[in-house]
Amino acid sequence: MTERLTTRCCIAGGGPAGMMLGFLLARAGVDVVVLEKHADFFRDFRGDTIHPSTLEIMYELGVLDDFLKRPHQELSVLKGKIGDDDVTLADFSHLPTHCKFIAFMPQWDFLDFLVEKAKRYPGFHLKMQAEVTDLLIENDVVVGVKAKTPQGELAIRADLVVGADGRHSIVRDLAGLEREDYGAPMDVLWLRLSKRPSDAAQALGRIQAGRLLVMLDRGDYWQCAYVIPKGGFEDLQRRGLQSDRRYTEAYIQSRAGRGFGPRRIINELRQRGVAEDLIDAGMETCEVDWQGLLATVRHKKYGVARPGSYPAIMKQSAFLKYRGFTNDQIRKYFRQDSDDGQ
């Protein structure tokens, strides 16, 4: 049997848009029914950054203090690395808002909070596991929706129907509304990395050679976003997205770029569990001029002049050894009559 309801506004979809609208309407004294097809709000990696502008709205609605009592992390400065340079990507501390930070909170907590606040108003009704399947149309006018629930069909008549049912909105399609495509040029791969005590303490954006990785500190893990060209996922899969080989190559290049020698890099890769054959192949194909790198590293640390005494050579050799250069490379360097012109 079909259950029938009547309301002023029926909102299809209990995401941030639908739930916030439901809250605002109920707060304004409007009777509203929000239909959400899922049984809960659990969505992994969704909308976890809550921006100062959103927090300001929470302030204006008088719920900010309560909101900030919910477990969250705050970030006022977003640091990043472009190549090997540390840069400040964003500093929220000067914003003319009450919260001069981004808050990190899972979207399901955010939605739970909105529901809690909205339920204080008698006109707010939320139906979970209610999936809108059709529109009620009379004389070319949308007068309500049909939904399926575990208890059977539901028909809701409403003065206003709002489609807040996300990017694959059925309400939009059924109403024949045209979609405007803004043509986002990128896709984002989300992944979770375990966090170690020795890791940097802050969120980080890392930009290098056309690649962008954002790491968000979620307490006991890193939530990572890796930006790829729009539609580029299949290509990445073809090229071996999670390839240890690619990781090894990138690691060698990155560490060599920071002035570390092959012995140290090999040890580090072993500590990270990379297989010996991959390490060998990576070292063979990496095209790093180790001898040239050694000269540059020594030059940077001790200047152009060659060491004038045996103890000075021993001291510099110890340093180069610590940086990961081999005994052969170090001996070869100091045996040369000149310092390769450096």
Ligand SMILES: Cc1cc2nc3c(=O)[nH]c(=O)nc-3n(C[C@H](O)[C@H](O)[C@H](O)COP(=O)(O)OP(=O)(O)OC[C@H]3O[C@@H](n4cnc5c(N)ncnc54)[C@H](O)[C@@H]3O)c2cc1C
């Ligand atoms: C991986 C990822 C990370 C993101 N990170 C951030 C971030 O850090 N910060 C940020 O501000 N934004 C972020 N966003 C964007 C943010 O999640 C969206 O902008 C926001 O969720 C859009 O809200 P919405 O309510 O319009 O749609 P949605 O969140 O998609 O909500 C639509 C709701 O409608 C329900 N629904 C769908 N069809 C029906 C139906 N037929 N009947 C009933 N219910 C239905 C769905 O179950 C869903 O709950 C992220 C998005 C993704 C995908």
